[in-house]
Amino acid sequence: MSTSDRLIESTRELLWERGYVGTSPKAILERAGAGQGSMYHHFKGKPDLALAAIRRTAEELRATAEGVLRGPGTPYERIEAYLLRERDVLRGCPIGRLTMDPDVIASAELRAPVDETLDAIRELIAGIVEEGKEQGQFADSLDGEEIASTVLATVQGGYVLARASGSPTAFDAGVRGLLSLLAPR
Numbered sequence: 001m002s003t004s005d006r007l008i009e010s011t012r013e014l015l016w017e018r019g020y021v022g023t024s025p026k027a028i029l030e031r032a033g034a035g036q037g038s039m040y041h042h043f044k045g046k047p048d049l050a051l052a053a054i055r056r057t058a059e060e061l062r063a064t065a066e067g068v069l070r071g072p073g074t075p076y077e078r079i080e081a082y083l084l085r086e087r088d089v090l091r092g093c094p095i096g097r098l099t100m101d102p103d104v105i106a107s108a109e110l111r112a113p114v115d116e117t118l119d120a121i122r123e124l125i126a127g128i129v130e131e132g133k134e135q136g137q138f139a140d141s142l143d144g145e146e147i148a149s150t151v152l153a154t155v156q157g158g159y160v161l162a163r164a165s166g167s168p169t170a171f172d173a174g175v176r177g178l179l180s181l182l183a184p185r
Contacts, residue, residue: 003042006032006034007032007038007042007049008052011050011053014031015054015094015098015101016091016094019098019100019104020050021101021103025039025046047107047109047110050110051109054098054104054114057094057113061095061117064085065082066121066124068082069125070124074137075128075131075137076138079128079151083154083175087171089159089162090162090167092159095114099114121148122148123148124148125147125148126144127144128144129142129148137184138185154178157174158170158174158175
């Protein structure tokens with residue numbers, strides 16, 4: 001792995017663990033096993049490196065979600081697969097956690113990949129709900145955008161509840177509840 005990639009990967013991990021403020025250049029360099037000048041050789045500074053890390057995390061999360069949501073099965077089965085996919089629930093979402101970081105939210109540049117990723121996943125789920133309505137699997141009264149927002153809120157809120165309790169039980173209960181509400185007619 002190149003020094004640049006090691007810096008990005010180290011920053012991704014630290015942002016997930018500590019947030020932007022808690023991620024110092026020194027911690028990044030130590031985790032990456034890189035020399036002091038390496039970060040500034042490859043990046044303009046911490047904001048530039050953080051942006052590269054956030055973009056990579058966003059791309060990875062989006063690709064994972066798209067892989068499941070565009071996979072085989074009925075619309076319900078694809079949403080179910082997305083909700084039930086393997087996650088490190090107690091660690092939370094690496095993108096969702098960034099929305100709680102005031103420095104990320106205050107920066108339009110750092111916030112953009114977070115917002116774009118959540119929007120892309122929401123749009124994909126909304127389309128799947130509309131597809132399910134056309135197939136008669138979901139009630140015509142359902143609004144695809146609202147259900148998509150509910151799916152994302154269940155996942156992100158489930159992470160918060162699980163982290164607060166120290167157990168994935170709350171996440172799992174939220175997912176089961178949503179799936180029972182969405183179960184085909």
